[in-house]
Structures are given as C-alpha cells and as structure tokens.
Amino acid sequence: xxxxxxxxxxxxTPLNGLHRRxxxxxxxxxxxxxxxxxxxxxxLMKEHLAVRTGVGVFDVSHMGDILMRGPQALDAVQWISxxxxxxxxxxxxxxxxLLYPEGTFVDDLIVHKLGQNDYLLVINAGTxxxxxxxxxxxxxxxxxxxxxxxxxxTQLAIQxxxxxxxxxxxxxxxxxxxxxxxxxxxTVCGLPNTLIARTGYTAxxxxxxxxxxxxxxxxxxxxxxxxxxxxxxxxPCGLGARNTLRLEGRMALYGHxxxxxxxVWEAGLDRYCKMEKSDFIGRAAxxxxxxxxLKRKLVGxxxxxxxxxxxGYKVVDQAGSDIGYVxxxxxxxxxxxxxxxxxxxxxHSELDHEVFVxxxxxxxxxxxxxxPFYKRPKKVV
Amino acid sequence: MAYPKDYKYTKEHxxxxxxxxxxxxxxxxxxxxxxxxxxxxxxxxxGAKVEAGKSFGTxxxxxxxxxxxxxxxxxxxAVNETLNQSPENVNKDAHGAWMIKIELSNPGxxxxxxxxxxxxxxxxxxx
Numbered sequence: 001x002x003x004x005x006x007x008x009x010x011x012x013t014p015l016n017g018l019h020r021r022x023x024x025x026x027x028x029x030x031x032x033x034x035x036x037x038x039x040x041x042x043x044l045m046k047e048h049l050a051v052r053t054g055v056g057v058f059d060v061s062h063m064g065d066i067l068m069r070g071p072q073a074l075d076a077v078q079w080i081s082x083x084x085x086x087x088x089x090x091x092x093x094x095x096x097x098l099l100y101p102e103g104t105f106v107d108d109l110i111v112h113k114l115g116q117n118d119y120l121l122v123i124n125a126g127t128x129x130x131x132x133x134x135x136x137x138x139x140x141x142x143x144x145x146x147x148x149x150x151x152x153x154t155q156l157a158i159q160x161x162x163x164x165x166x167x168x169x170x171x172x173x174x175x176x177x178x179x180x181x182x183x184x185x186x187t188v189c190g191l192p193n194t195l196i197a198r199t200g201y202t203a204x205x206x207x208x209x210x211x212x213x214x215x216x217x218x219x220x221x222x223x224x225x226x227x228x229x230x231x232x233x234x235x236p237c238g239l240g241a242r243n244t245l246r247l248e249g250r251m252a253l254y255g256h257x258x259x260x261x262x263x264v265w266e267a268g269l270d271r272y273c274k275m276e277k278s279d280f281i282g283r284a285a286x287x288x289x290x291x292x293x294l295k296r297k298l299v300g301x302x303x304x305x306x307x308x309x310x311x312g313y314k315v316v317d318q319a320g321s322d323i324g325y326v327x328x329x330x331x332x333x334x335x336x337x338x339x340x341x342x343x344x345x346x347x348h349s350e351l352d353h354e355v356f357v358x359x360x361x362x363x364x365x366x367x368x369x370x371x372p373f374y375k376r377p378k379k380v381v
Numbered sequence: 382m383a384y385p386k387d388y389k390y391t392k393e394h395x396x397x398x399x400x401x402x403x404x405x406x407x408x409x410x411x412x413x414x415x416x417x418x419x420x421x422x423x424x425x426x427x428g429a430k431v432e433a434g435k436s437f438g439t440x441x442x443x444x445x446x447x448x449x450x451x452x453x454x455x456x457x458x459a460v461n462e463t464l465n466q467s468p469e470n471v472n473k474d475a476h477g478a479w480m481i482k483i484e485l486s487n488p489g490x491x492x493x494x495x496x497x498x499x500x501x502x503x504x505x506x507x508x
Contacts, residue, residue: 025417036444037417044443045418240417240444306465308421308441331420331443338421360439 013061014218030126047241048333055160056237064128070144084274088113099282154218159206162232203249248374300371303338307364390500397452455483
C-alpha cells in the first residue's frame, strides 16, 4: 500500500509542537510521532501515579474516528462489530471489536451512539487505515456511508479521580450526570457542541473530549485543562504511562493481547461479544471455536522472583518446556510489582499456579493472579 | 550535569573510578536520563569475572532493558546490594550510585577510555 518513503514520514498530532516544547521524549508509535513521557515534569512513574491519585492529561489525537450514518447505520455497525449496538441508547457508548471471519481481531474500538442513525467508532492509531478499509469493504453502499473523520478532532483524555473536578471548571455541562461509558455534547473551553465522553484507557475515572484539530484551538484547550488541574497536581502524560495504566487494568492492546491470530474467547472478551444478536462477521467461527474449547487463554502473572517479564518472553513450566508467552509485561508503578499478561493453556491457568518466565536465559518464578491487577475504588456518592 | 573529572567513561555510558587496583563502576547521568525511571538492576555476584566491553548485567526502566558493559576486565569484589531495593538511586545520583567494584586484572586497560571532557563532547554529539 504505502511506499517506503511514505511510511518513514511520521504523522503528527496538532499538539506535536507543544509536546516538543514541553521536552517530551518522543517515539514512533504506529507511524505517529508521540510523547512517551515528559521527563521535565517527572516522567512516566509520576505520570502513572498522578492518574491513580489525582489527574493527568493525554493527547490521544492519534486515535482514529469513523462516522457511520444513515438509516442503515445500525445494521452496518451490528454486522462489523461484535457487541450489540442495538442496546445502546443515544448518548451511550460501549467497548466492542471488529473481527475477521476467523473470529480474530481487526481491532478493538469504542462505539458511541450519537443519534438514531449516527454512530461514532473510535479506533486505534496504528490500525486506522486498515480499520477504515475493512469497514468500507464490509459495509456496502446500501448500508450507508462510513467516513474517516479522525483528522477533524484533537482528542484529549483527562483521567484520574480528579478528572471530573478539573474538567468541570471548563464546562457548564453537569459532569456528575454523565455515567461511565456515557457522553454528552456541550460547551468546553467556549467551544460549543463538544463531545464529552466518560471513557478512557487507564482503569481510572475520566473523560475524553473531542475538539477541533487546528493547532491554536488544540493548544488552548490543552493549556486550559492544565491550568484547571493545577490545584490537583495535574501532569501531562505520555504513552508510557498510558501503557502501564491500561496493563494494571488488564485492558487489551492491539498487537499484544488481541491480534489477527487471537480469537475473542482466548482474549477473554466474552462479555463484549453478543452471540445472540443478529449475525456479524466472525460469528460462525466463534460458534465453532466455542464447541472446540479453549487451547489457550489470557491470564495475569505476577513475578515472585526478581525480574520483569516483558512482551514476547516465553512462559515455561518447571521442566523448562514452552507453555506460553507474555503479551505485555512491566513493572507496575502503582502496584509496585512486576506483572504480565500471558497466553497459556487452561491447564496452567488456575490461580496461584506456578510458572516461569524466561528472562535472558534465567527461569524467573511467577504465579497466576486474578485480573484486573488493579481495580479502582468504588466512588462514594 | 558535570561529569566527575576523576572518572573514565565508555561510549556505552558507563563510568569507572580507578583507585589503585580497584575500579568502581556505574552508569552516567546521561544514561539514567535517557533510560527514565529505573526499576530494576541485575548485577553479577561477588567473585564473578567481567571482561572489558562485555555485558556484566542489566538495568531496566519501566519501558526498556539495557545491557551494562564493563569498562575494564577483572573480578567482582563488591556489589551495591542497595540497588536491589532502591534502583531509583541511580536516577537520583548516577555518579554516586555505584554498581560493582572490580579488582582490575589489567589497570592499564582504562587508559583508552574517555575523559570527562571527551565524554561530555561525545554525548553532545549523540544528541
């Protein structure tokens, strides 16, 4: 598709210049030049803790957005995604996924029901073109248009127990009335009709807002959010903290926990896959896979011995035989443990089961633990 | 950050302070800054042999694993065990948080390493 020269040019969000002025450490993330952490304000660990205990803000404008409209929009969404969008009310969103006919993942996404015939799909950055192509290919004209509107929005994620108090200063919309995975449109930083969704990828309370993608507006909104969060110790947060936060919350990352070779049951995403709804791509294969039983499943591991299990490391049994592999592993800054998600045969997946992760030739003892590793405290209303 | 004048440096960002037959080894402030929050340090045991230019352990930040390369050859005579519990000491004071002490098998070997000024220049060019 894209030539070598094209793929070498990194895409930039409207906040790229601001990240660089803040001295962020930048990385190539799925073809995007993105901040991994902001060393000048303390770096990854502090960013992670800010989101767990206060508030942090992330530029997630690299995420893609697909708008599906028209009288056939619901049919189209139902056909291409595994959750049951007919259950969504206007103003409600849910986690879902695009599947291949094999029951494996094109991508995961959040579906927002904007209106009766109007759905917004928020997809991953690294898979934007692939996803859009997949949607276009599988939604024939009769099912209505699907538009790639990713470049029209700067998307900010304001996350943490103080996210509501921070954002509330910038909008007249009563944020306490927006439930988890619901959204409203309202004025934010003087910008009318801004989408404010109570969603995120941090296993913490928080909001994602979608504002116009010109540099001036994007930077103004970012700065106003920073100012509003100042009293709560708000920090700019990079993809590094985003990754450790989502890992503690056992949230899937495309290319790691989910991919074109992993199916829904293996990934443990059963509750977002509605087999009883109308037919959808991947359903038949999943039906078959269900009768065949699981050969592997995603489990949580915690290192017992010293060592950090990392992405791609092998999981072995006492005898040293291969039994699985780590999909994501890291030091967990809030839990202060070394944790990992790994695909393993069900026989090795009971809680407290002892396995070993091979780290540079050494067998490091780990045990199977419940997931999510971290669950946010219930809010006392 | 000033690089201590009495240390020698490698292009892999380790430092060594030679005192007679003993070399004390750590990583540079530039290295800790590039790594970010250090959460794990794996060091050899006392008595282990290390060889100049070869890996003697690893240092891990939240994001990445990096090899540690010995600035000189010899036998490990001391290991900074406090880094097991407090690897962040390397971030706080890279030039003070030593990792291992080596009994040098060939003290002349360190002559080829970078001086503080040359290392500072090398880092500036790398950036």
